Amino acid sequence: MGLFNKIKNMFAKDKSDESNVVAVLDEGEEERFEEIVEETSKEIDPSLKKEYKKHKEKVKKDEEKELEEEKKLQEEVKVYEKGLTKSREGFVSKLANLTNKYHKITEEYFDELEEILIMADIGVDTVISFMDRLRKRVKHENIESTEYLKEIIVDELFIIYVNDSVIVNKINFSEKKPTVILFVGVNGVGKTTTIAKLANKMIDEGKKVKLVAGDTFRAGATRQLEEWANRVGASFFGKEEGADPSSVIYDGLTEALEDDTDVVMIDTAGRLQNKVNLMNELEKINRVIGKLIPDAPHEVLLVIDATTGQNGISQAVAFKEITNITGIVLTKLDGTAKGGIVLAIKEQVGIPVKYIGLGERKEDLQVFDIEKYIYGLFKDMM
Ligand SMILES: Nc1nc2c(ncn2[C@@H]2O[C@H](COP(=O)(O)OP(=O)(O)OP(=O)(O)O)[C@@H](O)[C@H]2O)c(=O)[nH]1
Ligand SMILES: [Mg+2]
Numbered sequence: 001m002g003l004f005n006k007i008k009n010m011f012a013k014d015k016s017d018e019s020n021v022v023a024v025l026d027e028g029e030e031e032r033f034e035e036i037v038e039e040t041s042k043e044i045d046p047s048l049k050k051e052y053k054k055h056k057e058k059v060k061k062d063e064e065k066e067l068e069e070e071k072k073l074q075e076e077v078k079v080y081e082k083g084l085t086k087s088r089e090g091f092v093s094k095l096a097n098l099t100n101k102y103h104k105i106t107e108e109y110f111d112e113l114e115e116i117l118i119m120a121d122i123g124v125d126t127v128i129s130f131m132d133r134l135r136k137r138v139k140h141e142n143i144e145s146t147e148y149l150k151e152i153i154v155d156e157l158f159i160i161y162v163n164d165s166v167i168v169n170k171i172n173f174s175e176k177k178p179t180v181i182l183f184v185g186v187n188g189v190g191k192t193t194t195i196a197k198l199a200n201k202m203i204d205e206g207k208k209v210k211l212v213a214g215d216t217f218r219a220g221a222t223r224q225l226e227e228w229a230n231r232v233g234a235s236f237f238g239k240e241e242g243a244d245p246s247s248v249i250y251d252g253l254t255e256a257l258e259d260d261t262d263v264v265m266i267d268t269a270g271r272l273q274n275k276v277n278l279m280n281e282l283e284k285i286n287r288v289i290g291k292l293i294p295d296a297p298h299e300v301l302l303v304i305d306a307t308t309g310q311n312g313i314s315q316a317v318a319f320k321e322i323t324n325i326t327g328i329v330l331t332k333l334d335g336t337a338k339g340g341i342v343l344a345i346k347e348q349v350g351i352p353v354k355y356i357g358l359g360e361r362k363e364d365l366q367v368f369d370i371e372k373y374i375y376g377l378f379k380d381m382m
Pocket of ligand 2: 191215
């Protein structure tokens with residue numbers, strides 16, 4: 001079974017199928033079954049009866065847990081579906097039209113397909129190597145119909161992303177408290193809101209989170225972070241505007257070491273007009289963090305705004321040169337039809353996308369999951 005069908009089966013479950021799985025016995029049958037158990041158990045050992053009851057309770061609990069997890073999964077899939085609406089409408093509907101227009105694969109078909117992929121911001125180099133692979137497969141597998149090729153396209157897009165690598169989208173939590181996460185990125189990409197959303201997620205998981213206002217540059221930045229901390233129930237550390245970011249971070253981490261914080265998230269200023277300055281500043285910040293907690297920061301997350309397209313990719317390349325980025329948060333995917341940027345980042349930057357922002361609500365920040373992403377993108381084609 002191809003990937004296309006696998007993903008389709010994972011998320012596009014027919015609800016009536018689901019209820020069939022849960023209710024193996026219909027109501028009448030279940031009652032009769034209970035009666036039989038009751039009758040037979042009169043003659044058997046009461047401890048067995050107890051055992052049976054225990055077993056039944058466990059089955060019920062497991063079923064409830066499973067339903068709960070299924071519900072959570074469906075909710076997450078919905079966030080992907082909704083957040084990728086623009087991309088789906090822009091890119092996938094074009095792909096569907098192309099399939100309708102050309103029933104057979106021709107050079108014109110390939111040309112138009114290439115154009116659609118480039119428009120989706122998958123990145124020119126990525127598209128060229130993708131088209132190469134596609135042409136080869138069409139030749140080797142003797143594919144003639146564009147309808148079938150649609151499935152191969154989804155397969156190949158997935159391959160671009162996975163591409164022999166192990167996909168690490170998990171946060172690297174430190175065994176010793178606290179885990180330190182540094183957020184970097186240019187102005188306005190969504191660093192502060194991402195911190196708030198991620199803090200909210202971790203607090204929900206029962207972690208004690210502290211937000212540290214390392215952006216002392218922009219007026220109001222410290223207060224904005226403090227407000228978010230209050231709103232999501234995180235603790236906060238900050239100083240006055242214009243203070244040395246490294247000193248804020250040093251004192252914030254000292255406090256975190258004393259008050260049993262699980263996760264420290266550090267906001268930074270994103271001005272990049274001077275690369276050398278930014279590099280020196282980030283170096284100093286890393287040094288200060290390392291002085292207090294030798295293996296920290298445990299994550300350096302670069303936030304980029306998906307609506308800026310290739311410009312965002314250039315930012316990622318620039319940041320990668322000046323500091324050790326461990327993951328990317330791609331925000332505002334809901335605001336662009338160019339959702340293909342996720343694939344371009346993988347191929348052109350080589351840093352895993354760990355989270356994506358699919359809207360402004362706090363639950364719209366999602367762990368990046370390639371299968372849900374592909375489903376959200378291609379759902380109408382499946
Ligand atoms: N639609 C949408 N909007 C988002 C998303 N993430 C962030 N935003 C919005 O982007 C705007 C900028 O967010 P901030 O978090 O202030 O960005 P920042 O990088 O901290 O900005 P500076 O502190 O000025 O450098 C806000 O209006 C956010 O609500 C997202 O995933 N989707
Ligand atoms: Mg900010």
